[in-house]
Amino acid sequence: MTALAGCGREQSTLNPAGYDASSISLLFWTMLSGAVVLWLLVNGAFYYMSNVRPGAVAKRYARHILIGGGIILPVVVLTALLAWGLSVLPDPRRPGDGLVVRVTGEQWWWRVEYWPEGADTPVVSANEIRLPVGQRTEIHLTSDKVIHSFWIPALGGKMDMFPGRDTMISLLPERAGTYRGQCAEFCGASHAWMAFAAVAMEPADFDAWLEAEAADAVAPLDEAAQRGQEVFLSKGCGACHAVRGTQAVGLVGPDLSHVGSRKTLGAGRTGMTLENLEAWIAHTEDLKPEVKMPSYDLSGTDLADLAHYLNGLK
Numbered sequence: 001m002t003a004l005a006g007c008g009r010e011q012s013t014l015n016p017a018g019y020d021a022s023s024i025s026l027l028f029w030t031m032l033s034g035a036v037v038l039w040l041l042v043n044g045a046f047y048y049m050s051n052v053r054p055g056a057v058a059k060r061y062a063r064h065i066l067i068g069g070g071i072i073l074p075v076v077v078l079t080a081l082l083a084w085g086l087s088v089l090p091d092p093r094r095p096g097d098g099l100v101v102r103v104t105g106e107q108w109w110w111r112v113e114y115w116p117e118g119a120d121t122p123v124v125s126a127n128e129i130r131l132p133v134g135q136r137t138e139i140h141l142t143s144d145k146v147i148h149s150f151w152i153p154a155l156g157g158k159m160d161m162f163p164g165r166d167t168m169i170s171l172l173p174e175r176a177g178t179y180r181g182q183c184a185e186f187c188g189a190s191h192a193w194m195a196f197a198a199v200a201m202e203p204a205d206f207d208a209w210l211e212a213e214a215a216d217a218v219a220p221l222d223e224a225a226q227r228g229q230e231v232f233l234s235k236g237c238g239a240c241h242a243v244r245g246t247q248a249v250g251l252v253g254p255d256l257s258h259v260g261s262r263k264t265l266g267a268g269r270t271g272m273t274l275e276n277l278e279a280w281i282a283h284t285e286d287l288k289p290e291v292k293m294p295s296y297d298l299s300g301t302d303l304a305d306l307a308h309y310l311n312g313l314k
């Protein structure tokens, strides 16, 4: 569960794992240092005048303090910080190196498409963003109905997602690892539960992963999974969800072709385990208030088989 802890190092601007996040972190620490220096100077002067040398100050001396400490010093320090800050500020729209990822904000999950350079059709996925380390990837953003905001604090700044409009943020991960992304704009009842795992991978690992992600879902591996697939198809799950290579071609909800390989379930709601899959299917509305997917009242065996089937879709 540590992967999901709100304040863990995997979702921290101060634990940068990408070029843009490093700039933001440097900016933060430098601005903080500047603020601390100014705070110490102002309060030091106050302490000096009230405790070390109390009493009236010569008029000329007082004027020097006012003009020097009240105008010149802040103007010089703040101008220097502003000029330097603007020069360091990352440009979120810097062009990428080829790969484009399209993300659509839904209530409350992420529709994800990978468009490798020159591809005619995308690799469709959901609720997880994987990026190659050392390459700048353009992430094109839009939304279904309401405004969301795309944010992977460990990799860069945030960018709003608007219905009917495209925005873009490009990210350059520098350190492989799993980080946490979070919707950063209030978008309804389950806004806080709209998260995802962001996985930065070495380029060769990423290419292998993308090839696997592009493939159809694996056939059920054993009898229980076979029964689980029958439950999936007979209960109408395929009206909303796609499992490529089966009759399930729904587009309303997340593509589940490789759902078992994801780090999280329910868009960052819980970790991907058999128990959590069962809990999710049976209590969706409790785990994610106002979610479109209803809770399913299945028999114990049906629920276990269905969870087993989905968990096997690696």
Ligand code: CUA
Binding pocket: 105, 108, 147, 148, 149, 183, 184, 185, 186, 187, 188, 191, 192, 194
């Ligand atoms: Cu989507 Cu908040």
